[in-house]
Amino acid sequence: xxxxxxxxxxxxxxxxxxxxxxxxxxxxxxxxxxxxxxxxxxxxxxxxxxxxxxxxxxxxxxxxxxxxxxxxxxxxxxxxxxxxxxxxxxxxxxxxxxxxxxxxxxxxxxxxxxxxxxxxxxxxxxxxxxxxxxxxxxxxxxxxxxxxxxxxxxxxxxxxxxxxxxxxxxxxxxxxxxxxxxxxxxxxxxxxxxxxxxxxxxxxxxxxxxxxxxxx
Numbered sequence: 001x002x003x004x005x006x007x008x009x010x011x012x013x014x015x016x017x018x019x020x021x022x023x024x025x026x027x028x029x030x031x032x033x034x035x036x037x038x039x040x041x042x043x044x045x046x047x048x049x050x051x052x053x054x055x056x057x058x059x060x061x062x063x064x065x066x067x068x069x070x071x072x073x074x075x076x077x078x079x080x081x082x083x084x085x086x087x088x089x090x091x092x093x094x095x096x097x098x099x100x101x102x103x104x105x106x107x108x109x110x111x112x113x114x115x116x117x118x119x120x121x122x123x124x125x126x127x128x129x130x131x132x133x134x135x136x137x138x139x140x141x142x143x144x145x146x147x148x149x150x151x152x153x154x155x156x157x158x159x160x161x162x163x164x165x166x167x168x169x170x171x172x173x174x175x176x177x178x179x180x181x182x183x184x185x186x187x188x189x190x191x192x193x194x195x196x197x198x199x200x201x202x203x204x205x206x207x208x209x210x211x212x213x214x215x216x
Contacts, residue, residue, distance in 0.1 A: 018194075065095070071163055076186070079194075080099060082096070090146060093113045101187070103110070105156075105186060107152065107187045107190070111195070112145075112150060115199060117202060117207075119151070119209070120151050121151075121209070121210045122139075122193075124153075127160060127179070129156070158179065
């Protein structure tokens with residue numbers, strides 16, 4: 001006959017309670033540290049401490065993502081500058097990415113940290129020649145920056161004033177073509193690549209509009 005040993009009911013009940021007991025606070029603390037990758041002095045912080053930590057992490061992420069564009073080559077363009085611009089009452093925080101294509105075609109993509117999943121490609125006016133700032137350019141819808149739109153703008157292939165009586169840049173066939181009709185189709189693929197790099201799959205299905213004036 002095989003001997004069968006029954007565990008005492010008291011012992012069984014004690015083991016069951018042990019399994020149901022919550023983890024000690026220090027174990028929960030270690031788990032939280034591993035999850036958030038933030039080194040804290042202990043688990044006694046209040047809600048304000050946690051909120052401040054989350055803000056620091058979010059800002060660090062926005063800064064590192066912006067810095068990652070510096071020197072990158074995308075769709076025939078070379079990124080010459082990338083800077084995270086702090087928010088203000090008028091314009092929320094955004095990453096400004098400036099890039100250049102031959103010969104003198106320059107463009108800027110503004111990437112809001114809090115993006116509304118909408119994009120405005122801003123045209124220029126007159127002879128163009130400069131990258132317009134959305135908050136100061138009256139030819140686009142008001143409050144584009146304040147409302148979280150990503151924006152694209154270019155100098156339309158040359159550097160100069162919107163009213164340029166000299167316009168010797170037009171003697172160069174490439175620069176004239178960029179001004180006339182090539183700057184937008186040349187800039188758009190590079191700008192989209194920058195947008196996709198920053199926002200990933202969130203870019204899929206987003207709406208893009210073009211707004212400009214006169215020669216823009």
